[in-house]
């Protein structure tokens with residue numbers, strides 16, 4: 001399954017390539033067919049923002065609930081890593097690519 005380029009309409013992005021394109025604020029990755037740089041669209045931005053917000057809240061909660069440094073490290077870093085991985089998976093399989101707005 002490949003993702004379609006928003007510019008030329010050809011399925012030129014693999015799921016991993018799409019995930020590596022980054023969000024709206026990044027410069028994106030070029031399409032292999034037409035060379036136009038693409039980024040993940042609004043859905044990705046929203047999902048990633050929500051995931052990071054949840055992770056941030058969890059880290060704060062963990063910070064106050066756990067006193068053991070090891071627990072703070074595990075439960076404090078865990079949600080951030082999980083948010084990053086979930087965001088990456090979302091970009092791989094869901095959401096649409098759009099043409100990058102930012103110029104290099």
Ligand SMILES: [Zn+2]
Nearest residue numbers: 005008031034
């Ligand atoms: Zn293209």
